[in-house]
Amino acid sequence: MGGDYAPHYVVEGTVQAVRESQERFAVVLVGQKQRIERELGKFPASKQISIAHASEVIDMLDAPNAALKTKRDSSITVGVTMHRDGKGDAFVSAGNTGAVLSASTLILGRIKGVSRPTIGALIPTESGRCFLVDAGANVDCRPRHLFEFGVMGSIYVGAMVGKENPSVGLLSIGEEDIKGNESSLEALTMFRASDMNFFGNVEGRDILQGKVDVVVCDGFVGNVLLKFGESVPSFFKAKFKNFAAKSIVNKLTALVARSGLRTVMKELDYQEHGGVPLLGVNGVSIIGHGGSTPKAIKNMIFRAEEFVRRGVNTKIEEAMKRVNG
Protein backbone atom coordinates (compact mmCIF):
# COMPACT_ATOMS: atom_id res chain seq x y z
CA MET A 1 0.00 0.00 0.00
CA GLY A 2 3.06 2.23 0.06
CA GLY A 3 4.00 5.10 -2.19
CA ASP A 4 2.17 7.73 -4.15
CA TYR A 5 0.80 5.25 -6.68
CA ALA A 6 -0.27 2.35 -4.49
CA PRO A 7 -1.45 -0.19 -4.92
CA HIS A 8 -1.52 -0.13 -8.75
CA TYR A 9 2.17 0.64 -9.43
CA VAL A 10 3.26 -1.78 -6.70
CA VAL A 11 1.14 -4.53 -8.20
CA GLU A 12 2.27 -3.80 -11.74
CA GLY A 13 5.93 -3.79 -10.70
CA THR A 14 5.46 -7.07 -8.85
CA VAL A 15 3.86 -8.69 -11.89
CA GLN A 16 6.82 -7.56 -14.02
CA ALA A 17 9.33 -8.83 -11.45
CA VAL A 18 7.70 -12.24 -11.25
CA ARG A 19 7.47 -12.46 -15.02
CA GLU A 20 11.24 -11.90 -15.29
CA SER A 21 12.08 -13.96 -12.22
CA GLN A 22 12.61 -17.35 -13.85
CA GLU A 23 10.76 -18.67 -10.81
CA ARG A 24 13.60 -17.77 -8.47
CA PHE A 25 11.18 -16.22 -5.98
CA ALA A 26 7.57 -15.60 -5.03
CA VAL A 27 6.05 -12.34 -3.80
CA VAL A 28 3.46 -11.80 -1.09
CA LEU A 29 1.58 -8.54 -1.53
CA VAL A 30 0.68 -7.16 1.90
CA GLY A 31 -2.25 -4.78 2.23
CA GLN A 32 -5.95 -4.27 1.72
CA LYS A 33 -6.99 -7.49 0.04
CA GLN A 34 -9.87 -6.25 -2.08
CA ARG A 35 -7.96 -3.34 -3.54
CA ILE A 36 -4.96 -5.51 -4.34
CA GLU A 37 -7.16 -8.20 -5.91
CA ARG A 38 -8.76 -5.61 -8.13
CA GLU A 39 -5.36 -4.48 -9.44
CA LEU A 40 -4.02 -8.00 -9.72
CA GLY A 41 -7.08 -9.00 -11.76
CA LYS A 42 -5.81 -6.84 -14.62
CA PHE A 43 -2.95 -9.26 -15.22
CA PRO A 44 -2.77 -13.00 -15.99
CA ALA A 45 -2.80 -15.02 -12.75
CA SER A 46 0.55 -16.17 -11.34
CA LYS A 47 1.23 -18.81 -8.70
CA GLN A 48 4.21 -16.76 -7.58
CA ILE A 49 2.03 -13.93 -6.26
CA SER A 50 -0.15 -14.17 -3.16
CA ILE A 51 -1.83 -11.65 -0.86
CA ALA A 52 -1.65 -11.16 2.92
CA HIS A 53 -4.35 -8.91 4.26
CA ALA A 54 -3.52 -5.83 6.33
CA SER A 55 -6.44 -3.51 7.00
CA GLU A 56 -4.63 -0.24 7.66
CA VAL A 57 -2.45 2.08 5.60
CA ILE A 58 0.26 4.40 6.88
CA ASP A 59 0.30 7.21 4.39
CA MET A 60 3.17 9.41 3.32
CA LEU A 61 2.19 12.29 5.60
CA ASP A 62 1.75 10.24 8.79
CA ALA A 63 4.28 10.87 11.57
CA PRO A 64 6.17 7.54 11.49
CA ASN A 65 6.33 6.57 15.14
CA ALA A 66 2.84 7.75 16.00
CA ALA A 67 1.42 5.91 12.99
CA LEU A 68 3.18 2.68 13.96
CA LYS A 69 1.50 2.88 17.37
CA THR A 70 -2.01 3.73 16.23
CA LYS A 71 -2.14 1.69 13.02
CA ARG A 72 -1.07 -1.70 14.29
CA ASP A 73 -2.53 -3.55 11.33
CA SER A 74 -0.72 -1.46 8.70
CA SER A 75 0.81 -3.15 5.65
CA ILE A 76 4.25 -2.03 6.87
CA THR A 77 3.94 -3.57 10.35
CA VAL A 78 2.29 -6.73 9.06
CA GLY A 79 4.83 -7.16 6.28
CA VAL A 80 7.91 -6.63 8.45
CA THR A 81 6.49 -8.94 11.12
CA MET A 82 5.91 -11.65 8.50
CA HIS A 83 9.52 -11.27 7.44
CA ARG A 84 10.72 -11.57 11.05
CA ASP A 85 8.60 -14.68 11.48
CA GLY A 86 10.14 -16.33 8.43
CA LYS A 87 7.14 -15.93 6.17
CA GLY A 88 9.32 -14.09 3.70
CA ASP A 89 13.05 -13.63 3.20
CA ALA A 90 12.92 -9.89 2.60
CA PHE A 91 10.67 -6.86 2.89
CA VAL A 92 10.23 -4.23 0.19
CA SER A 93 8.25 -1.00 0.43
CA ALA A 94 7.77 2.31 -1.35
CA GLY A 95 5.85 3.62 1.64
CA ASN A 96 6.54 6.19 4.35
CA THR A 97 10.33 6.00 4.71
CA GLY A 98 10.41 6.87 8.41
CA ALA A 99 7.79 4.25 9.21
CA VAL A 100 9.61 1.53 7.24
CA LEU A 101 12.87 2.49 8.96
CA SER A 102 11.36 2.43 12.45
CA ALA A 103 9.30 -0.72 11.94
CA SER A 104 12.27 -2.58 10.44
CA THR A 105 14.64 -1.54 13.22
CA LEU A 106 12.15 -2.23 16.03
CA ILE A 107 10.67 -5.47 14.73
CA LEU A 108 13.75 -7.05 13.13
CA GLY A 109 16.32 -5.81 15.65
CA ARG A 110 19.92 -4.90 14.94
CA ILE A 111 22.77 -7.12 13.79
CA LYS A 112 25.14 -7.76 16.67
CA GLY A 113 27.72 -4.99 16.96
CA VAL A 114 25.74 -2.43 14.95
CA SER A 115 24.81 0.72 16.92
CA ARG A 116 22.72 2.38 14.23
CA PRO A 117 21.18 0.81 11.15
CA THR A 118 21.73 2.98 8.09
CA ILE A 119 20.47 3.49 4.57
CA GLY A 120 22.76 4.08 1.65
CA ALA A 121 22.17 5.11 -1.95
CA LEU A 122 24.02 4.02 -5.07
CA ILE A 123 24.55 7.14 -7.14
CA PRO A 124 26.08 7.51 -10.61
CA THR A 125 29.60 8.86 -11.04
CA GLU A 126 31.68 9.76 -14.08
CA SER A 127 33.18 6.28 -14.13
CA GLY A 128 30.57 4.06 -12.48
CA ARG A 129 28.68 4.21 -9.22
CA CYS A 130 29.32 5.21 -5.64
CA PHE A 131 27.50 4.23 -2.46
CA LEU A 132 26.60 7.25 -0.32
CA VAL A 133 25.97 6.25 3.27
CA ASP A 134 24.13 7.47 5.40
CA ALA A 135 21.48 8.67 2.97
CA GLY A 136 19.15 10.17 5.56
CA ALA A 137 18.37 7.72 8.34
CA ASN A 138 20.63 9.20 11.03
CA VAL A 139 20.95 12.96 11.19
CA ASP A 140 23.03 13.42 14.33
CA CYS A 141 25.94 11.00 14.25
CA ARG A 142 28.68 10.20 16.67
CA PRO A 143 32.08 9.27 15.19
CA ARG A 144 31.43 5.60 15.93
CA HIS A 145 28.28 5.69 13.81
CA LEU A 146 30.13 7.14 10.83
CA PHE A 147 32.75 4.46 11.17
CA GLU A 148 30.11 1.71 11.19
CA PHE A 149 28.44 3.21 8.12
CA GLY A 150 31.78 2.82 6.35
CA VAL A 151 32.10 -0.80 7.43
CA MET A 152 28.56 -1.69 6.32
CA GLY A 153 28.82 0.32 3.09
CA SER A 154 32.04 -1.41 2.20
CA ILE A 155 30.46 -4.86 2.73
CA TYR A 156 27.39 -3.90 0.72
CA VAL A 157 29.36 -2.65 -2.27
CA GLY A 158 31.68 -5.65 -2.08
CA ALA A 159 28.77 -8.11 -2.10
CA MET A 160 26.26 -6.36 -4.36
CA VAL A 161 28.35 -4.42 -6.86
CA GLY A 162 30.98 -7.14 -6.92
CA LYS A 163 33.83 -4.74 -6.27
CA GLU A 164 36.43 -6.45 -4.14
CA ASN A 165 37.74 -4.48 -1.20
CA PRO A 166 36.02 -1.24 -2.20
CA SER A 167 37.64 2.05 -1.29
CA VAL A 168 35.98 4.12 1.43
CA GLY A 169 36.18 7.90 1.72
CA LEU A 170 35.00 10.13 4.54
CA LEU A 171 33.14 13.20 3.31
CA SER A 172 34.79 16.36 4.59
CA ILE A 173 35.69 19.92 3.67
CA GLY A 174 39.26 19.22 2.59
CA GLU A 175 41.58 16.35 1.73
CA GLU A 176 44.00 16.81 4.60
CA ASP A 177 43.51 14.85 7.81
CA ILE A 178 43.15 18.09 9.79
CA LYS A 179 40.02 19.11 7.85
CA GLY A 180 36.57 18.23 9.11
CA ASN A 181 34.01 18.82 11.81
CA GLU A 182 34.24 17.39 15.33
CA SER A 183 32.50 14.18 14.43
CA SER A 184 34.28 13.50 11.13
CA LEU A 185 37.73 14.21 12.60
CA GLU A 186 37.23 11.60 15.30
CA ALA A 187 35.78 9.12 12.80
CA LEU A 188 38.85 9.67 10.62
CA THR A 189 41.17 8.34 13.33
CA MET A 190 38.94 5.25 13.67
CA PHE A 191 39.11 4.63 9.92
CA ARG A 192 42.87 5.18 9.90
CA ALA A 193 43.27 2.65 12.73
CA SER A 194 41.18 0.01 10.94
CA ASP A 195 42.24 -2.49 8.28
CA MET A 196 39.74 -1.12 5.75
CA ASN A 197 40.66 0.13 2.30
CA PHE A 198 40.32 3.68 3.58
CA PHE A 199 41.12 6.44 1.11
CA GLY A 200 40.96 9.35 3.56
CA ASN A 201 38.86 12.49 3.40
CA VAL A 202 36.98 13.22 0.21
CA GLU A 203 35.36 16.51 -0.77
CA GLY A 204 32.02 17.37 -2.34
CA ARG A 205 33.59 17.48 -5.78
CA ASP A 206 35.05 13.97 -5.47
CA ILE A 207 31.68 12.20 -5.28
CA LEU A 208 30.57 12.49 -8.92
CA GLN A 209 34.17 12.11 -10.04
CA GLY A 210 34.03 8.62 -8.59
CA LYS A 211 37.17 8.97 -6.50
CA VAL A 212 35.99 6.26 -4.07
CA ASP A 213 33.43 3.43 -4.03
CA VAL A 214 31.86 4.35 -0.70
CA VAL A 215 31.32 7.89 0.62
CA VAL A 216 30.56 8.16 4.34
CA CYS A 217 28.66 11.11 5.82
CA ASP A 218 25.93 11.76 8.36
CA GLY A 219 22.33 11.46 7.23
CA PHE A 220 21.74 15.21 7.28
CA VAL A 221 24.48 15.84 4.72
CA GLY A 222 23.54 12.70 2.76
CA ASN A 223 19.88 13.67 2.52
CA VAL A 224 20.67 17.23 1.47
CA LEU A 225 23.18 16.05 -1.17
CA LEU A 226 20.87 13.43 -2.69
CA LYS A 227 17.98 15.86 -2.94
CA PHE A 228 20.27 18.53 -4.37
CA GLY A 229 21.47 16.03 -6.98
CA GLU A 230 17.89 15.12 -7.87
CA SER A 231 17.14 18.76 -8.60
CA VAL A 232 19.99 19.24 -11.06
CA PRO A 233 18.09 17.96 -14.15
CA SER A 234 15.25 20.40 -13.57
CA PHE A 235 17.77 23.23 -13.17
CA PHE A 236 19.41 22.33 -16.48
CA LYS A 237 16.06 22.06 -18.19
CA ALA A 238 15.14 25.56 -17.03
CA LYS A 239 18.50 27.00 -18.09
CA PHE A 240 18.31 25.27 -21.46
CA LYS A 241 14.86 26.76 -21.97
CA ASN A 242 16.27 30.24 -21.35
CA PHE A 243 19.09 29.47 -23.74
CA ALA A 244 16.64 28.27 -26.43
CA ALA A 245 14.52 31.39 -26.06
CA LYS A 246 17.42 33.67 -27.01
CA SER A 247 17.61 32.97 -30.76
CA ILE A 248 16.41 30.70 -33.53
CA VAL A 249 19.83 29.05 -33.71
CA ASN A 250 19.74 28.38 -29.98
CA LYS A 251 16.25 26.98 -30.33
CA LEU A 252 17.37 24.51 -33.00
CA THR A 253 20.43 23.59 -30.95
CA ALA A 254 18.25 22.89 -27.95
CA LEU A 255 15.87 20.78 -30.03
CA VAL A 256 18.69 18.57 -31.26
CA ALA A 257 20.31 18.44 -27.83
CA ARG A 258 17.15 17.33 -26.10
CA SER A 259 17.47 13.59 -26.70
CA GLY A 260 21.05 13.58 -25.51
CA LEU A 261 20.23 15.57 -22.45
CA ARG A 262 17.37 13.29 -21.59
CA THR A 263 19.57 10.20 -21.79
CA VAL A 264 22.23 11.79 -19.62
CA MET A 265 19.76 13.19 -17.09
CA LYS A 266 18.20 9.79 -16.68
CA GLU A 267 21.43 8.48 -15.25
CA LEU A 268 21.09 10.92 -12.37
CA ASP A 269 17.81 9.30 -11.41
CA TYR A 270 19.26 6.83 -8.96
CA GLN A 271 15.80 5.88 -7.74
CA GLU A 272 15.24 3.95 -10.93
CA HIS A 273 17.94 1.55 -9.88
CA GLY A 274 15.76 0.09 -7.17
CA GLY A 275 15.42 1.77 -3.81
CA VAL A 276 17.89 1.99 -0.97
CA PRO A 277 18.79 -0.84 1.41
CA LEU A 278 18.52 -0.58 5.16
CA LEU A 279 21.78 -1.98 6.50
CA GLY A 280 22.41 -3.29 9.99
CA VAL A 281 19.05 -4.87 10.80
CA ASN A 282 18.44 -8.58 11.29
CA GLY A 283 16.67 -8.92 8.00
CA VAL A 284 16.35 -7.39 4.57
CA SER A 285 14.45 -4.18 4.13
CA ILE A 286 14.54 -2.26 0.86
CA ILE A 287 13.02 1.21 0.87
CA GLY A 288 11.79 2.89 -2.29
CA HIS A 289 10.95 6.43 -3.22
CA GLY A 290 7.32 7.44 -2.70
CA GLY A 291 7.09 8.10 -6.42
CA SER A 292 8.43 4.67 -7.38
CA THR A 293 7.41 3.57 -10.88
CA PRO A 294 6.53 -0.06 -11.64
CA LYS A 295 10.07 -0.42 -12.99
CA ALA A 296 11.52 0.86 -9.70
CA ILE A 297 9.32 -1.58 -7.75
CA LYS A 298 10.52 -4.41 -9.97
CA ASN A 299 14.14 -3.41 -9.41
CA MET A 300 13.60 -3.21 -5.65
CA ILE A 301 12.30 -6.78 -5.62
CA PHE A 302 15.31 -7.94 -7.63
CA ARG A 303 17.63 -6.09 -5.29
CA ALA A 304 16.01 -7.72 -2.24
CA GLU A 305 16.43 -11.15 -3.78
CA GLU A 306 20.06 -10.44 -4.53
CA PHE A 307 20.64 -9.10 -1.00
CA VAL A 308 19.42 -12.42 0.40
CA ARG A 309 21.26 -14.56 -2.15
CA ARG A 310 24.59 -12.85 -1.56
CA GLY A 311 24.37 -13.19 2.21
CA VAL A 312 25.03 -9.51 2.88
CA ASN A 313 23.93 -9.69 6.51
CA THR A 314 26.22 -12.59 7.40
CA LYS A 315 29.08 -10.60 5.94
CA ILE A 316 28.11 -7.49 7.90
CA GLU A 317 27.96 -9.51 11.11
CA GLU A 318 31.43 -10.93 10.45
CA ALA A 319 32.81 -7.49 9.66
CA MET A 320 31.37 -5.99 12.82
CA LYS A 321 32.89 -8.79 14.85
CA ARG A 322 36.26 -8.09 13.21
CA VAL A 323 36.25 -4.33 13.83
CA ASN A 324 35.01 -4.77 17.37
CA GLY A 325 37.92 -7.09 18.07
Place this chain on the structure above:
Amino acid sequence: MGGDYAPHYVVEGTVQAVRESQERFAVVLVGQKQRIERELGKFPASKQISIAHASEVIDMLDAPNAALKTKRDSSITVGVTMHRDGKGDAFVSAGNTGAVLSASTLILGRIKGVSRPTIGALIPTESGRCFLVDAGANVDCRPRHLFEFGVMGSIYVGAMVGKENPSVGLLSIGEEDIKGNESSLEALTMFRASDMNFFGNVEGRDILQGKVDVVVCDGFVGNVLLKFGESVPSFFKAKFKNFAAKSIVNKLTALVARSGLRTVMKELDYQEHGGVPLLGVNGVSIIGHGGSTPKAIKNMIFRAEEFVRRGVNTKIEEAMKRVNG
Protein backbone atom coordinates in the same frame (compact mmCIF):
# COMPACT_ATOMS: atom_id res chain seq x y z
CA MET B 1 50.28 37.59 -3.98
CA GLY B 2 47.27 35.34 -3.47
CA GLY B 3 45.92 32.59 -5.64
CA ASP B 4 47.32 30.10 -8.09
CA TYR B 5 48.14 32.75 -10.68
CA ALA B 6 49.63 35.52 -8.57
CA PRO B 7 50.72 38.10 -9.09
CA HIS B 8 50.01 38.26 -12.85
CA TYR B 9 46.26 37.48 -12.81
CA VAL B 10 45.74 39.71 -9.79
CA VAL B 11 47.53 42.58 -11.50
CA GLU B 12 45.70 42.05 -14.78
CA GLY B 13 42.31 41.93 -13.04
CA THR B 14 43.16 45.09 -11.12
CA VAL B 15 44.12 46.92 -14.31
CA GLN B 16 40.79 45.87 -15.87
CA ALA B 17 38.86 46.97 -12.79
CA VAL B 18 40.50 50.37 -12.69
CA ARG B 19 39.96 50.82 -16.42
CA GLU B 20 36.21 50.25 -15.98
CA SER B 21 36.02 52.10 -12.67
CA GLN B 22 35.18 55.58 -13.96
CA GLU B 23 37.61 56.75 -11.28
CA ARG B 24 35.28 55.68 -8.48
CA PHE B 25 38.14 54.01 -6.61
CA ALA B 26 41.88 53.37 -6.44
CA VAL B 27 43.62 50.07 -5.74
CA VAL B 28 46.70 49.39 -3.62
CA LEU B 29 48.45 46.18 -4.64
CA VAL B 30 50.00 44.62 -1.54
CA GLY B 31 52.95 42.26 -1.96
CA GLN B 32 56.47 41.84 -3.24
CA LYS B 33 57.16 45.17 -4.88
CA GLN B 34 59.53 44.09 -7.61
CA ARG B 35 57.38 41.24 -8.83
CA ILE B 36 54.28 43.41 -8.88
CA GLU B 37 56.10 46.22 -10.70
CA ARG B 38 57.23 43.80 -13.36
CA GLU B 39 53.64 42.70 -14.03
CA LEU B 40 52.29 46.22 -13.81
CA GLY B 41 54.87 47.36 -16.36
CA LYS B 42 53.05 45.35 -19.03
CA PHE B 43 50.14 47.77 -18.90
CA PRO B 44 49.81 51.54 -19.41
CA ALA B 45 50.50 53.37 -16.12
CA SER B 46 47.48 54.41 -14.01
CA LYS B 47 47.36 56.86 -11.11
CA GLN B 48 44.66 54.72 -9.53
CA ILE B 49 47.05 51.85 -8.85
CA SER B 50 49.82 51.93 -6.24
CA ILE B 51 51.94 49.32 -4.48
CA ALA B 52 52.51 48.60 -0.78
CA HIS B 53 55.41 46.28 -0.13
CA ALA B 54 55.02 43.07 1.86
CA SER B 55 58.01 40.76 1.79
CA GLU B 56 56.36 37.43 2.59
CA VAL B 57 53.82 35.21 0.87
CA ILE B 58 51.40 32.78 2.53
CA ASP B 59 50.86 30.13 -0.07
CA MET B 60 47.82 27.95 -0.67
CA LEU B 61 49.24 24.96 1.18
CA ASP B 62 50.32 26.80 4.35
CA ALA B 63 48.41 25.97 7.53
CA PRO B 64 46.54 29.28 8.03
CA ASN B 65 47.11 30.03 11.71
CA ALA B 66 50.71 28.85 11.78
CA ALA B 67 51.49 30.88 8.66
CA LEU B 68 49.97 34.04 10.13
CA LYS B 69 52.29 33.66 13.12
CA THR B 70 55.51 32.93 11.26
CA LYS B 71 55.00 35.13 8.22
CA ARG B 72 54.21 38.45 9.88
CA ASP B 73 55.04 40.49 6.82
CA SER B 74 52.75 38.54 4.49
CA SER B 75 50.63 40.36 1.91
CA ILE B 76 47.50 39.16 3.72
CA THR B 77 48.50 40.49 7.16
CA VAL B 78 49.87 43.76 5.74
CA GLY B 79 46.81 44.30 3.56
CA VAL B 80 44.24 43.60 6.26
CA THR B 81 46.17 45.79 8.72
CA MET B 82 46.23 48.67 6.23
CA HIS B 83 42.46 48.29 5.87
CA ARG B 84 42.02 48.37 9.66
CA ASP B 85 44.18 51.49 9.86
CA GLY B 86 42.08 53.30 7.29
CA LYS B 87 44.57 53.06 4.44
CA GLY B 88 41.94 51.32 2.36
CA ASP B 89 38.18 50.84 2.58
CA ALA B 90 38.16 47.17 1.74
CA PHE B 91 40.43 44.15 1.40
CA VAL B 92 40.30 41.67 -1.50
CA SER B 93 42.29 38.45 -1.85
CA ALA B 94 42.39 35.25 -3.89
CA GLY B 95 44.87 33.81 -1.42
CA ASN B 96 44.74 31.07 1.21
CA THR B 97 41.10 31.18 2.34
CA GLY B 98 41.77 30.10 5.91
CA ALA B 99 44.49 32.70 6.33
CA VAL B 100 42.32 35.50 4.94
CA LEU B 101 39.47 34.41 7.22
CA SER B 102 41.64 34.29 10.32
CA ALA B 103 43.56 37.48 9.59
CA SER B 104 40.36 39.38 8.84
CA THR B 105 38.61 38.17 11.98
CA LEU B 106 41.62 38.73 14.26
CA ILE B 107 42.80 42.05 12.89
CA LEU B 108 39.47 43.68 12.02
CA GLY B 109 37.45 42.27 14.92
CA ARG B 110 33.78 41.36 14.90
CA ILE B 111 30.78 43.62 14.47
CA LYS B 112 29.02 44.09 17.81
CA GLY B 113 26.55 41.28 18.44
CA VAL B 114 28.09 38.83 15.95
CA SER B 115 29.39 35.59 17.49
CA ARG B 116 30.88 34.12 14.35
CA PRO B 117 31.77 35.89 11.11
CA THR B 118 30.60 33.90 8.10
CA ILE B 119 31.13 33.60 4.38
CA GLY B 120 28.29 33.17 1.94
CA ALA B 121 28.13 32.34 -1.75
CA LEU B 122 25.69 33.59 -4.37
CA ILE B 123 24.71 30.59 -6.46
CA PRO B 124 22.53 30.40 -9.57
CA THR B 125 18.98 29.06 -9.34
CA GLU B 126 16.31 28.31 -11.95
CA SER B 127 14.86 31.77 -11.49
CA GLY B 128 17.77 33.92 -10.29
CA ARG B 129 20.27 33.59 -7.49
CA CYS B 130 20.37 32.40 -3.93
CA PHE B 131 22.80 33.20 -1.12
CA LEU B 132 24.11 30.08 0.62
CA VAL B 133 25.47 30.88 4.07
CA ASP B 134 27.68 29.54 5.69
CA ALA B 135 29.78 28.50 2.71
CA GLY B 136 32.58 26.86 4.67
CA ALA B 137 33.93 29.16 7.37
CA ASN B 138 32.24 27.50 10.38
CA VAL B 139 31.94 23.72 10.38
CA ASP B 140 30.53 23.09 13.85
CA CYS B 141 27.69 25.48 14.50
CA ARG B 142 25.51 26.14 17.46
CA PRO B 143 21.88 27.11 16.74
CA ARG B 144 22.68 30.74 17.57
CA HIS B 145 25.35 30.79 14.85
CA LEU B 146 22.92 29.50 12.22
CA PHE B 147 20.43 32.16 13.24
CA GLU B 148 23.04 34.91 12.92
CA PHE B 149 24.05 33.60 9.47
CA GLY B 150 20.42 34.07 8.44
CA VAL B 151 20.34 37.63 9.78
CA MET B 152 23.57 38.60 8.03
CA GLY B 153 22.65 36.79 4.82
CA SER B 154 19.33 38.55 4.69
CA ILE B 155 21.00 41.95 5.09
CA TYR B 156 23.60 41.14 2.45
CA VAL B 157 21.05 40.06 -0.16
CA GLY B 158 18.84 43.03 0.68
CA ALA B 159 21.69 45.50 0.22
CA MET B 160 23.69 43.90 -2.59
CA VAL B 161 21.12 42.11 -4.74
CA GLY B 162 18.56 44.82 -4.12
CA LYS B 163 15.88 42.35 -3.05
CA GLU B 164 13.76 43.91 -0.35
CA ASN B 165 13.07 41.75 2.69
CA PRO B 166 14.56 38.59 1.17
CA SER B 167 13.12 35.24 2.21
CA VAL B 168 15.29 33.04 4.41
CA GLY B 169 15.13 29.25 4.51
CA LEU B 170 16.86 26.87 6.90
CA LEU B 171 18.41 23.88 5.14
CA SER B 172 17.03 20.64 6.54
CA ILE B 173 15.94 17.13 5.62
CA GLY B 174 12.24 17.86 5.32
CA GLU B 175 9.82 20.77 5.12
CA GLU B 176 8.02 20.13 8.39
CA ASP B 177 9.14 21.91 11.54
CA ILE B 178 9.89 18.56 13.22
CA LYS B 179 12.55 17.68 10.62
CA GLY B 180 16.21 18.49 11.20
CA ASN B 181 19.26 17.77 13.30
CA GLU B 182 19.75 19.00 16.86
CA SER B 183 21.29 22.27 15.81
CA SER B 184 18.88 23.12 12.99
CA LEU B 185 15.81 22.30 15.09
CA GLU B 186 16.83 24.77 17.78
CA ALA B 187 17.77 27.38 15.19
CA LEU B 188 14.32 26.94 13.64
CA THR B 189 12.61 28.10 16.84
CA MET B 190 14.87 31.18 16.90
CA PHE B 191 13.96 32.02 13.30
CA ARG B 192 10.25 31.44 14.00
CA ALA B 193 10.44 33.80 17.00
CA SER B 194 12.16 36.55 14.98
CA ASP B 195 10.59 39.20 12.76
CA MET B 196 12.51 37.99 9.71
CA ASN B 197 10.90 36.94 6.44
CA PHE B 198 11.47 33.32 7.41
CA PHE B 199 10.18 30.70 4.99
CA GLY B 200 10.82 27.66 7.19
CA ASN B 201 12.83 24.55 6.43
CA VAL B 202 14.01 24.02 2.88
CA GLU B 203 15.40 20.80 1.40
CA GLY B 204 18.35 20.06 -0.86
CA ARG B 205 16.11 20.13 -3.91
CA ASP B 206 14.76 23.61 -3.10
CA ILE B 207 18.11 25.38 -3.50
CA LEU B 208 18.46 25.30 -7.29
CA GLN B 209 14.70 25.73 -7.64
CA GLY B 210 15.14 29.14 -6.05
CA LYS B 211 12.51 28.64 -3.38
CA VAL B 212 14.16 31.21 -1.08
CA ASP B 213 16.68 34.04 -1.41
CA VAL B 214 18.89 32.96 1.48
CA VAL B 215 19.66 29.35 2.45
CA VAL B 216 21.16 28.87 5.92
CA CYS B 217 23.32 25.85 6.81
CA ASP B 218 26.49 25.07 8.69
CA GLY B 219 29.80 25.45 6.88
CA PHE B 220 30.37 21.71 6.59
CA VAL B 221 27.17 21.22 4.60
CA GLY B 222 27.71 24.46 2.68
CA ASN B 223 31.23 23.53 1.64
CA VAL B 224 30.22 20.03 0.56
CA LEU B 225 27.24 21.34 -1.44
CA LEU B 226 29.20 24.05 -3.23
CA LYS B 227 31.97 21.67 -4.22
CA PHE B 228 29.42 19.07 -5.31
CA GLY B 229 27.73 21.69 -7.46
CA GLU B 230 31.05 22.69 -9.00
CA SER B 231 31.62 19.10 -10.09
CA VAL B 232 28.31 18.74 -11.94
CA PRO B 233 29.55 20.22 -15.27
CA SER B 234 32.44 17.76 -15.43
CA PHE B 235 30.03 14.90 -14.69
CA PHE B 236 27.75 15.95 -17.53
CA LYS B 237 30.68 16.36 -19.87
CA ALA B 238 31.79 12.79 -19.13
CA LYS B 239 28.28 11.40 -19.55
CA PHE B 240 27.77 13.31 -22.79
CA LYS B 241 31.02 11.88 -24.08
CA ASN B 242 29.76 8.35 -23.37
CA PHE B 243 26.50 9.22 -25.08
CA ALA B 244 28.32 10.59 -28.15
CA ALA B 245 30.47 7.48 -28.41
CA LYS B 246 27.43 5.24 -28.84
CA SER B 247 26.44 6.14 -32.42
CA ILE B 248 27.03 8.57 -35.26
CA VAL B 249 23.67 10.20 -34.61
CA ASN B 250 24.55 10.65 -30.97
CA LYS B 251 27.88 12.12 -31.95
CA LEU B 252 26.23 14.71 -34.19
CA THR B 253 23.68 15.49 -31.50
CA ALA B 254 26.45 16.04 -28.98
CA LEU B 255 28.36 18.28 -31.39
CA VAL B 256 25.35 20.52 -31.88
CA ALA B 257 24.50 20.48 -28.20
CA ARG B 258 27.95 21.49 -27.09
CA SER B 259 27.55 25.26 -27.44
CA GLY B 260 24.29 25.20 -25.52
CA LEU B 261 25.71 23.04 -22.80
CA ARG B 262 28.73 25.28 -22.43
CA THR B 263 26.54 28.36 -21.99
CA VAL B 264 24.38 26.64 -19.41
CA MET B 265 27.32 25.12 -17.52
CA LYS B 266 28.94 28.50 -17.26
CA GLU B 267 26.10 29.71 -15.11
CA LEU B 268 27.03 27.14 -12.50
CA ASP B 269 30.44 28.75 -12.15
CA TYR B 270 29.53 31.07 -9.32
CA GLN B 271 33.20 31.95 -8.77
CA GLU B 272 33.10 34.08 -11.88
CA HIS B 273 30.70 36.40 -10.15
CA GLY B 274 33.37 37.73 -7.85
CA GLY B 275 34.38 35.85 -4.74
CA VAL B 276 32.55 35.46 -1.47
CA PRO B 277 32.14 38.13 1.21
CA LEU B 278 33.19 37.65 4.82
CA LEU B 279 30.25 38.95 6.85
CA GLY B 280 30.34 40.04 10.47
CA VAL B 281 33.81 41.61 10.68
CA ASN B 282 34.52 45.29 11.27
CA GLY B 283 35.58 45.83 7.72
CA VAL B 284 35.19 44.53 4.20
CA SER B 285 36.97 41.35 3.20
CA ILE B 286 36.21 39.62 -0.10
CA ILE B 287 37.68 36.17 -0.60
CA GLY B 288 38.26 34.71 -4.04
CA HIS B 289 38.90 31.22 -5.34
CA GLY B 290 42.56 30.25 -5.61
CA GLY B 291 42.03 29.80 -9.35
CA SER B 292 40.52 33.27 -9.80
CA THR B 293 40.82 34.58 -13.35
CA PRO B 294 41.55 38.26 -14.05
CA LYS B 295 37.81 38.66 -14.64
CA ALA B 296 37.05 37.16 -11.22
CA ILE B 297 39.60 39.50 -9.60
CA LYS B 298 37.98 42.44 -11.35
CA ASN B 299 34.54 41.37 -10.14
CA MET B 300 35.83 40.96 -6.60
CA ILE B 301 37.11 44.53 -6.60
CA PHE B 302 33.78 45.78 -7.91
CA ARG B 303 31.97 43.78 -5.25
CA ALA B 304 34.17 45.23 -2.51
CA GLU B 305 33.47 48.76 -3.72
CA GLU B 306 29.74 48.05 -3.77
CA PHE B 307 29.87 46.50 -0.28
CA VAL B 308 31.36 49.74 1.04
CA ARG B 309 29.06 52.02 -0.94
CA ARG B 310 25.90 50.24 0.19
CA GLY B 311 26.88 50.37 3.86
CA VAL B 312 26.36 46.65 4.42
CA ASN B 313 28.18 46.62 7.75
CA THR B 314 26.13 49.45 9.26
CA LYS B 315 23.02 47.52 8.30
CA ILE B 316 24.37 44.30 9.82
CA GLU B 317 25.16 46.15 13.05
CA GLU B 318 21.64 47.58 13.20
CA ALA B 319 20.10 44.17 12.50
CA MET B 320 22.17 42.50 15.21
CA LYS B 321 21.09 45.17 17.66
CA ARG B 322 17.46 44.54 16.70
CA VAL B 323 17.55 40.74 17.06
CA ASN B 324 19.49 40.97 20.30
CA GLY B 325 16.79 43.25 21.72
